[in-house]
Amino acid sequence: xxxxxxxxxxxxxxxxxxxxxxxxxxxxxxxxxxxxxxxxxxxxxxxxxxxxxxxxxxxxxxxxxxxxxxxxxxxxxxxxxxxxxxxxxxxxxxxxxxxxxxxxxxxxxxxxxxxxxxxxxxxxxxxxxxxxxxxxxxxxxxxxxxxxxxxxxxxxxxxxxxxxxxxxxxxxxxxxxxxxxxxxxxxxxxxxxxxxxxxxxxxxxxxxxxxxxxxxxxxxxxxxxxxxxxxxxxxxxxxxxxxxxxxxxxxxxxxxxxxxxxxxxxxxxxxxxxxxxxxxxxxxxxxxxxxxxxxxxxxxxxxxxxxxxxxxxxxxxxxxxxxxxxxxxxxxxxxxxxxxxxx
Numbered sequence: 598x599x600x601x602x603x604x605x606x607x608x609x610x611x612x613x614x615x616x617x618x619x620x621x622x623x624x625x626x627x628x629x630x631x632x633x634x635x636x637x638x639x640x641x642x643x644x645x646x647x648x649x650x651x652x653x654x655x656x657x658x659x660x661x662x663x664x665x666x667x668x669x670x671x672x673x674x675x676x677x678x679x680x681x682x683x684x685x686x687x688x689x690x691x692x693x694x695x696x697x698x699x700x701x702x703x704x705x706x707x708x709x710x711x712x713x714x715x716x717x718x719x720x721x722x723x724x725x726x727x728x729x730x731x732x733x734x735x736x737x738x739x740x741x742x743x744x745x746x747x748x749x750x751x752x753x754x755x756x757x758x759x760x761x762x763x764x765x766x767x768x769x770x771x772x773x774x775x776x777x778x779x780x781x782x783x784x785x786x787x788x789x790x791x792x793x794x795x796x797x798x799x800x801x802x803x804x805x806x807x808x809x810x811x812x813x814x815x816x817x818x819x820x821x822x823x824x825x826x827x828x829x830x831x832x833x834x835x836x837x838x839x840x841x842x843x844x845x846x847x848x849x850x851x852x853x854x855x856x857x858x859x860x861x862x863x864x865x866x867x868x869x870x871x872x873x874x875x876x877x878x879x880x881x882x883x884x885x886x887x888x889x890x891x892x893x894x895x896x897x898x899x900x901x902x903x904x905x906x907x908x909x910x911x912x913x914x915x916x917x918x919x920x921x922x923x924x925x926x927x928x929x930x931x932x933x934x935x936x937x938x939x940x
Contacts, residue, residue: 601642609638621646660690661903662710662718666698666747671874672846672892673721676746679896680719687904689716698819700725707731717741717903722749724819727787741906745899747790754902756916758890760790763920764797764842765804767870767888770922771840772805774929776868779807780831780838782848784819791816794844794872813838824851832859839867840928846873853881853927869927883926890920 603621607614612631620627620635621644627635638644661684665673681691692715696703703723708731710718718735722744729751735742736753748755771779781798783791795816802809812834815827824847831838832855841856843849849871856867863869863883870886871877878885898916905914 600647601639601644602647603644606635606638606642606644609642610634658714658716659688660692660713660715661900662707662713662715663691663693664696664703664706664710664718664720665693666696666721666723668693668695670846671876672890673746675874675892676721676896676899679893680900681896683897683900687900696723698723698725700728704731707735711735711738711740715740716907717743719743719745719899719903721745722747722788724785724788739911741903741911743899743902743906745895747788749789752913754906754914756895756898756902756918757790758895758918758920760793761797761800763888763922764794764844765801766797767842767922768798768801769805771842771868771870771928772801772807774840774868776840777807778810778813778836778838779840779842780813780815781842781844782824782827782852783814783816783844784848786816791844798842819845819847821847821851824848825855828852828855832856832861837867841867841869843869843871846871846877849873849885849887850877850881853885863927864929868929870922875923878923878925881927886925886928887923888920889923891918894918 603617604614607617616627617635620632621639663677663680665677667673668677677693684691692710692713694706694709696706700723703726707718707720717740720732720742729749732742732751732753743754743756745756748757768779781795783795785791795814799809813831815831817823817827824843828841828851841852843852849869852869856863856869861867870888872890873885873887875889878887895918898918902914902916
């Protein structure tokens, strides 16, 4: 069945399309009797407004675009769920797209959002992204845009956790637990998130006067296979690590599997701390100590920044949220949980 348009309703009643539009939008200039006829016919014909037709007239829709590296990954799913909930409260629907953690896909996703005349775009960068011209083009067109979780040093609003300080304090914790050779597993060095977390790790070693050993730092891709290979190489060192900080959930899971496959005991032989979700920690044995990120708050704050821009406040804002160390069974020393301060 053909979808009924305002033009169809106008033709049925012998009035102008503009009259139908005013009546359905509750604007003045239409008599009460005619307004009633138009609304009744629209209901009978199952009329639904076309947001894309509206976008051509007003150059926007009541939709926002969301671009994530992997929508199936629970980390991003939790963020997007809260973001979508906040958007609905404000009268917006979300169009969620997946870049598959590839730069060219991310560019394509963003361009599709622009072509669909969304009211704004929220982006988590892929690990391949090092060229930000597609983001600048969005901003130059006065389209609201916010980056979250994985961001870049660009003049755009962002929401992240306190990456540098959280890893610095995790490293301190491991040192206080007796670790001497702490390894760091991260994503690609071009990612700001990786760079910031690695910086916190190195900063903590310097503060505690522990020698920095390049062979204990592995920064490649944020994938399970990459983490597995890197951990195996660490364990093959003449002087292997006695603790591992994994800056991503997939890397933590890979390190956990690699260590157990070698017949090593956790945490007696080697401690592991990861950045991951509660449920991942709960299904491992022993349960992984992890840095808990307030994913829902990230989503809520990201939409708040975007909505501020939609409402005219284009000032660049950077929000840094607290992370929390959740102590489980893969670290030796059990202390009271501690919050990480904002950077």
